[in-house]
Amino acid sequence: MRKSYLSLACVFFFTGFMLFAAMQPGSAVDVEEPGGPAETLKEPVRVFPITGEVVGDSVNVRSGPGTNYSSLTKVNKGDSVVVLGEEFGWVKIEVPSATFSWISTDYVERGEGNQGTVTASRVNIRAGSGTDFDVLGQVNKGQRIEILDEVQGWYKIRPAAGAVAWIRSDYIYYKGKALAEPSPPDDTREIFAQAEKLYEAEMKKPIDQRDFSACLPLYQDVLKRSLSPSLRYLAARRLRLVSLNKQSQARRRKIAQTGNRLQETLRKIEERHKQKKAQIAARFPRVTYTATGRIEKLVSSFYPGTTHKLMRGETAIYLLTSRKVDLDKFSGSEVGVKGKVEEALLPGLLLIRVEKVKLQSTP
Numbered sequence: 001m002r003k004s005y006l007s008l009a010c011v012f013f014f015t016g017f018m019l020f021a022a023m024q025p026g027s028a029v030d031v032e033e034p035g036g037p038a039e040t041l042k043e044p045v046r047v048f049p050i051t052g053e054v055v056g057d058s059v060n061v062r063s064g065p066g067t068n069y070s071s072l073t074k075v076n077k078g079d080s081v082v083v084l085g086e087e088f089g090w091v092k093i094e095v096p097s098a099t100f101s102w103i104s105t106d107y108v109e110r111g112e113g114n115q116g117t118v119t120a121s122r123v124n125i126r127a128g129s130g131t132d133f134d135v136l137g138q139v140n141k142g143q144r145i146e147i148l149d150e151v152q153g154w155y156k157i158r159p160a161a162g163a164v165a166w167i168r169s170d171y172i173y174y175k176g177k178a179l180a181e182p183s184p185p186d187d188t189r190e191i192f193a194q195a196e197k198l199y200e201a202e203m204k205k206p207i208d209q210r211d212f213s214a215c216l217p218l219y220q221d222v223l224k225r226s227l228s229p230s231l232r233y234l235a236a237r238r239l240r241l242v243s244l245n246k247q248s249q250a251r252r253r254k255i256a257q258t259g260n261r262l263q264e265t266l267r268k269i270e271e272r273h274k275q276k277k278a279q280i281a282a283r284f285p286r287v288t289y290t291a292t293g294r295i296e297k298l299v300s301s302f303y304p305g306t307t308h309k310l311m312r313g314e315t316a317i318y319l320l321t322s323r324k325v326d327l328d329k330f331s332g333s334e335v336g337v338k339g340k341v342e343e344a345l346l347p348g349l350l351l352i353r354v355e356k357v358k359l360q361s362t363p
Helices: 002-022 189-203 216-225 227-283
Strands: 050-054 058-062 071-075 080-087 092-094 099-103 107-112 116-117 124-126 135-140 144-151 156-157 164-168 171-179 291-297 308-312 313-320 333-342 350-359
Touching: 080 171, 099 135, 107 144, 135 164, 144 216, 189 216, 189 227, 216 227, 291 313
Parallel strands: 313 350
Antiparallel strands: 050 080, 050 171, 058 071, 058 164, 080 092, 092 164, 099 124, 099 156, 107 116, 116 144, 124 135, 144 156, 291 308, 291 333, 308 313, 333 350
16 A cells, blocks of 8 residues: 555656646757647838839828828729838828929929929928928929929929828738839939030130030939939039029120110111201201402502402402402402402412302391
8 A cells, every 4th residue: 555655656746847847948848739830920021112002992192191191192903102111000102193292482493494493401392382281201402393383382393202102001012022222324424524514615605605505404414313412413503503694694685685775766866866957957058158358449450350359357368350249339348258269360369250249247
């Protein structure tokens, strides 16, 4: 009987020891469930950006990660989106090209056509035309944008780089691998150097003859594509200088047009003045005389064929004779005479053969 109790005690002791050992860390005893070792399921780690496919119809694309944010547009089953990240059951995507966003006109310099350039850093892009709308992203100084419309101090623009939107993760299926960052060859340094040569050549010309149409698209290409911030800055600076040159040319053309109109006005005034003088001259012809002075009777045998003399003060300046005018009527009077001047028969004075005589007014 004593041996039976001892054997039973040994069995209980050994069983208890084995159970205790199995419960300790690092135990060499493994307990397997039927069907083999249990497998741990882990969510695959995703690297963004990645291509996603919409799996629902009329799915809202919102301005933020929640239904309280405004809807920008809708996408449908099968549409592809670029997913940039995940957050609390929502995925962040690039804003679809079919939608649009808004930016304040205070921070945009409008160029030709529908092009614009951002003039400040970290400028908000919003879901609507006002500061009470959600921010979709930010743009920086020098960045180009495409303007669609203008409403009360706000530009409606195409989605700019950096603008994001949100979709419920329930409606996105990840169909592709992580998208590799684009790494096209950066040839913008060569393009910038070419643009600089064209720019310097134009700057050597007179300002009215400068034409920047060849280098302008090159600078714009550098600003859009270059991977170098410093090169983009230099391109933006050149575009600004080109714009200032164009403004100066426009002002000079306007000044030249004003000058031409003024010259034309002065020419017309001068022409009218000449016409007026001609009219006055026609009405009051200017009389010119061969000589003027006082007629006196000549009594001398030294100058045969002469009858009178023309005196200036006490000096005889011409001898006079006439077959057309009775010079005796003007004797002692101040007159103007017209006639042919010739040598007298005897030297000393010239002879005027008088054709016309006119009394001079006395002061």
